[in-house]
Amino acid sequence: MDGRARAPAAGTVLNALATGYGSAFAIEEYVTAEVTLEGETVHGEIAGHPEADTTLIEAAARAVQAELGETGGLRIRTESDVPMAGGLKSSSAAANATVLATLSALGQADAMDREAAARLGVEAAREAGVTVTGAFDDASASMLGGLTITDNTADQLLDRDTVEWAVAVWIPPEQAFSADADVDRCQRIAPVAEVVRDLAEGGQYATAMTINGLAFAPALQQSTEPMIEALPEADGVSLSGTGPSYVAVGDESAIETVLDRWGKRDGRTIRTRTQNTGAIIE
Ligand SMILES: Nc1ncnc2c1ncn2[C@@H]1O[C@H](COP(=O)(O)OP(=O)(O)OP(=O)(O)O)[C@@H](O)[C@H]1O
Numbered sequence: 001m002d003g004r005a006r007a008p009a010a011g012t013v014l015n016a017l018a019t020g021y022g023s024a025f026a027i028e029e030y031v032t033a034e035v036t037l038e039g040e041t042v043h044g045e046i047a048g049h050p051e052a053d054t055t056l057i058e059a060a061a062r063a064v065q066a067e068l069g070e071t072g073g074l075r076i077r078t079e080s081d082v083p084m085a086g087g088l089k090s091s092s093a094a095a096n097a098t099v100l101a102t103l104s105a106l107g108q109a110d111a112m113d114r115e116a117a118a119r120l121g122v123e124a125a126r127e128a129g130v131t132v133t134g135a136f137d138d139a140s141a142s143m144l145g146g147l148t149i150t151d152n153t154a155d156q157l158l159d160r161d162t163v164e165w166a167v168a169v170w171i172p173p174e175q176a177f178s179a180d181a182d183v184d185r186c187q188r189i190a191p192v193a194e195v196v197r198d199l200a201e202g203g204q205y206a207t208a209m210t211i212n213g214l215a216f217a218p219a220l221q222q223s224t225e226p227m228i229e230a231l232p233e234a235d236g237v238s239l240s241g242t243g244p245s246y247v248a249v250g251d252e253s254a255i256e257t258v259l260d261r262w263g264k265r266d267g268r269t270i271r272t273r274t275q276n277t278g279a280i281i282e
């Protein structure tokens, strides 16, 4: 039997590297995973990236098997236009899509709720060493859709809301792996992260996001210039995750203006929208 699922990428409202509290929102860009019951081993493959590290998706599929008391060979294949190590949570989306596709391949699509499925992906991300906090903020936004606020130290969902924004993304040509981020520098700005958390918990998501970016970009030694370019038209703009991508949100015309400005930069831009329905089994 085969299983297939897709999970959305996400942008950042609050980076959890300072305090363990994080917030992210899903966008209409996807990672798809296909899982086939086949062979003797658990083997992963990332379409178009034969050299890429498949530990995460193999760990995600194994976590599902362990949870269900299953064993046996699996082939997993992910496919996506979302860049790896771009700050757009492709690792969380890949883990979520793999967990759901594995459940489906094993004929157990309803064996657990979506929050529990996201926690399995987070466990796999910790095991694969691709995360600092486990990134339950990114994983929950991708799995559930909409915007989530989480305590990553307890993998606890504190709040979820739907958000309707047009979204601009600038993806520079470089990569930045979350596991390599300078956590000590991020912890220095914990008082600012607390302000961002208060704003997010009060529903001031876009303002929270901008303050997050103005604090975390320098902490992560990234430029604030793309944020200045996006303002004042965008409602909110931030470095996403540990970078190097930036994400801006607002109404259609504001996002058009931001994309014109970011389009002059190296790399590529994406025009997308917020996604409020989360990951799905296809
Ligand atoms: N589409 C994918 N398919 C399979 N594995 C992936 C995929 N995307 C990311 N990964 C795994 O996650 C690792 C990258 O992790 P990292 O957290 O740095 O990326 P990211 O999720 O794009 O960035 P961020 O966490 O800053 O948003 C890759 O080395 C790979 O092992």
Ligand SMILES: O=C(O)C1=C[C@@H](O)[C@@H](O)[C@H](O)C1
Binding pocket: 012, 014, 015, 016, 017, 022, 023, 087, 089, 130, 131, 132, 133, 134, 135, 137, 138, 178, 179, 240, 241, 242
């Ligand atoms: O690896 C991690 O723990 C994280 C990485 C980034 O995506 C952050 O935005 C997220 O809050 C936590």
